[in-house]
Amino acid sequence: MTFLGMPAASLTGGNLDGEQPFPEAARLSVGNAQLRRNLGAATHTIRGKRAAVVSELPDWQELRAAGAAIKDDVLANLERYLLQLEQQVTARGGTVHWARDAQEANRIVTDLVKATGASEVVKVKSMATQEIGLNEALEQAGIEAFETDLAELIVQLGHDKPSHILVPAIHRNRSEIREIFLREMPDVDPALTDVPAALAEAARGHLRRKFLTAEVAISGANFAVAETGTLAVVESEGNGRMCLTLPKTLITVMGIEKLVPTWRDLEVFLQLLPRSSTGERMNPYTSMWTGAVEGQQFHLVLLDNGRTATLADPQGRSALRCIRCSACLNVCPVYERAGGHAYGSVYPGPIGAVLSPQLTGVDRNPSLPYASTLCGACYDVCPVAIDIPSMLVHLRARVVDDKREQHRLPSPEQAAMAAASWTMRDSRRWTRALRAVRLSKPLRGWRLLPPPLSSWISSRDLPAAPAQSFRDWWTEREKSRDE
Amino acid sequence: MRVALFITCLADGLYPDVAKATVGLLERLGHEVEVPLQQSCCGQMHINTGYPREAVPLIRNHVDAFAGYDAIVAPSASCTASIRHQHGEVASSIGDASLIASTAEIAARTYELSEFLTDVLEVTDVGAYYPHRVTYHPTCHSLRLLRVGDRPLQLLRQVRGIDLVELPDAESCCGFGGTFALKNPDVSTAMLADKMQNVLQTRAEVCAAGDSSCLMHIGGGLSRLKVGVRTVHLAEILAST
Ligand code: SF4
Numbered sequence: 001m002t003f004l005g006m007p008a009a010s011l012t013g014g015n016l017d018g019e020q021p022f023p024e025a026a027r028l029s030v031g032n033a034q035l036r037r038n039l040g041a042a043t044h045t046i047r048g049k050r051a052a053v054v055s056e057l058p059d060w061q062e063l064r065a066a067g068a069a070i071k072d073d074v075l076a077n078l079e080r081y082l083l084q085l086e087q088q089v090t091a092r093g094g095t096v097h098w099a100r101d102a103q104e105a106n107r108i109v110t111d112l113v114k115a116t117g118a119s120e121v122v123k124v125k126s127m128a129t130q131e132i133g134l135n136e137a138l139e140q141a142g143i144e145a146f147e148t149d150l151a152e153l154i155v156q157l158g159h160d161k162p163s164h165i166l167v168p169a170i171h172r173n174r175s176e177i178r179e180i181f182l183r184e185m186p187d188v189d190p191a192l193t194d195v196p197a198a199l200a201e202a203a204r205g206h207l208r209r210k211f212l213t214a215e216v217a218i219s220g221a222n223f224a225v226a227e228t229g230t231l232a233v234v235e236s237e238g239n240g241r242m243c244l245t246l247p248k249t250l251i252t253v254m255g256i257e258k259l260v261p262t263w264r265d266l267e268v269f270l271q272l273l274p275r276s277s278t279g280e281r282m283n284p285y286t287s288m289w290t291g292a293v294e295g296q297q298f299h300l301v302l303l304d305n306g307r308t309a310t311l312a313d314p315q316g317r318s319a320l321r322c323i324r325c326s327a328c329l330n331v332c333p334v335y336e337r338a339g340g341h342a343y344g345s346v347y348p349g350p351i352g353a354v355l356s357p358q359l360t361g362v363d364r365n366p367s368l369p370y371a372s373t374l375c376g377a378c379y380d381v382c383p384v385a386i387d388i389p390s391m392l393v394h395l396r397a398r399v400v401d402d403k404r405e406q407h408r409l410p411s412p413e414q415a416a417m418a419a420a421s422w423t424m425r426d427s428r429r430w431t432r433a434l435r436a437v438r439l440s441k442p443l444r445g446w447r448l449l450p451p452p453l454s455s456w457i458s459s460r461d462l463p464a465a466p467a468q469s470f471r472d473w474w475t476e477r478e479k480s481r482d483e
Numbered sequence: 484m485r486v487a488l489f490i491t492c493l494a495d496g497l498y499p500d501v502a503k504a505t506v507g508l509l510e511r512l513g514h515e516v517e518v519p520l521q522q523s524c525c526g527q528m529h530i531n532t533g534y535p536r537e538a539v540p541l542i543r544n545h546v547d548a549f550a551g552y553d554a555i556v557a558p559s560a561s562c563t564a565s566i567r568h569q570h571g572e573v574a575s576s577i578g579d580a581s582l583i584a585s586t587a588e589i590a591a592r593t594y595e596l597s598e599f600l601t602d603v604l605e606v607t608d609v610g611a612y613y614p615h616r617v618t619y620h621p622t623c624h625s626l627r628l629l630r631v632g633d634r635p636l637q638l639l640r641q642v643r644g645i646d647l648v649e650l651p652d653a654e655s656c657c658g659f660g661g662t663f664a665l666k667n668p669d670v671s672t673a674m675l676a677d678k679m680q681n682v683l684q685t686r687a688e689v690c691a692a693g694d695s696s697c698l699m700h701i702g703g704g705l706s707r708l709k710v711g712v713r714t715v716h717l718a719e720i721l722a723s724t
Contacts, residue, residue: 373660376627396533457670460703
């Protein structure tokens, strides 16, 4: 199957872009001292744990290469593997549904829940369902969704948005969580403390009744094995396993890129994922299921939502290798200061900056490819070796091309870039331009400059202009040597 | 060995002392340095801001200017990385076979200063004297694109009189990022604030690095704070006697 020439993503619904461009949203979060503290502490802790367990494995680089190669094979042969998966799941009693975008996926899931007659569902932590805004869609249909992952529950009870892929409530600290629980849990002990064990216990009490009564569970999937039709969820708390096993109906929403070809391939990813995400050698719970067991129903919703459009870009498609470990978020100096909400999408941080604009089309997320200093820390830690910095640079060119197409007149930035290119491509022009810099001598004292240069002097002094450019000095020196 | 200096546009226009120091150092080590004046800019700013098309004439000019040298030395990790990794990609994207070949040829002979000294000239003691308390910031592109490792520190450790102090959280980005500093001034400033705090913690009088661009950012911030800490390029320390 070739995806080239397919239309760019045109999505309906979903939580993949924000109301504000990144720089504006980030301005607010950078000014939030509490958020900066919470994030700084949390990301540095996970960063250290990851580094320690990764350094234990002598073959880490080989594992990374294997992870990348397996995912590249999946992406190159996606149609074949998807059809194989569908066949295997169906043969084992499951039902497979195909969803083009968020709206379609939400409709499929809502209809499936309605058909069971249930008005409540329990949910396993899942990025795909956050991506499509499933909870909101269910709510509109009069169905209440209960998040069972602790961090996801904190976000839901706080009427908040996730700000991290693995730890959606990373922007909250213990005392904030205690306040949310006291406010939102009807049956909570009013003497609740902010000791983590006490908070976890409160959540457990709150959720237990739901596990026992829920008829329907909704999950995502970390992996799907095409060869056997097996789905896998990897987690720390065990709440996911309760959802996957207790209710009569299980609905799984999964992005079409989550496939691995064979059972053996899981060996690679079950090493890469926990070490990269939580900094553990192994995650506490790995649940796998194949089709439906007797007396239960299993539905698998395969979600495109911009993924085939992403696949169409040869320089962008490796973003679909991502296994959502969040290692790139934890090392990102921009994420650490700006926080996840500034990215506007459920996928924040470096992977969000390359994935969200591709899923939505760059016109809907033009500021995200620029939300990086290109420091390269993300690429170093990514367990499937996605070269995020190079991809960001590529997407910036796509943003510029898109803007060129939309506006007939060049923007000030385009004009400046064209002028710089014209000056610098010719050494005579360049030499003259450098002399002009020298004439503007008091450079350092300048306090008033037009944007975007005004943002430089808001926090930094300009360098003093030198008396002479290097090339003029050199030319003089050469002359005096010849004499 | 015919050695050429790639001045870099920033050093040419704003930090000529960095280029002078590079020349002085290489000459002191017994090498004649040529400076082809046809050179201007590697085009990194254009490429990284989304304007690879506008970078093409700069890349063409660059490969023309530096044809025929055995080694091209630049006092910048960032520009070296662009030449090594990006020029070929831009050439491929426009499908220009001769440009692909010439960018590959130039890339293979281009070295960042600390690489050239330790790998090509195989010296770590360059005979420098610098009696100051110095902390070294390893720039992102030197660390993660060029993988220079501890080469700059090997060089600095041999400098007489230097009091070299380790920078806490050294490998974190300073927040410059080219046009990032202008497009995302708040995050850039927040990153800079943390970097400056770490620099100040060392009680160093000088913060050194191998990229004038990052130093312009860190130095601009330190100057604004009026804390009396200077930024100095690695080349200037190594050239000093
Ligand atoms: S891009 Fe790589 S590091 Fe980031 S979440 Fe995905 S797999 Fe993990």
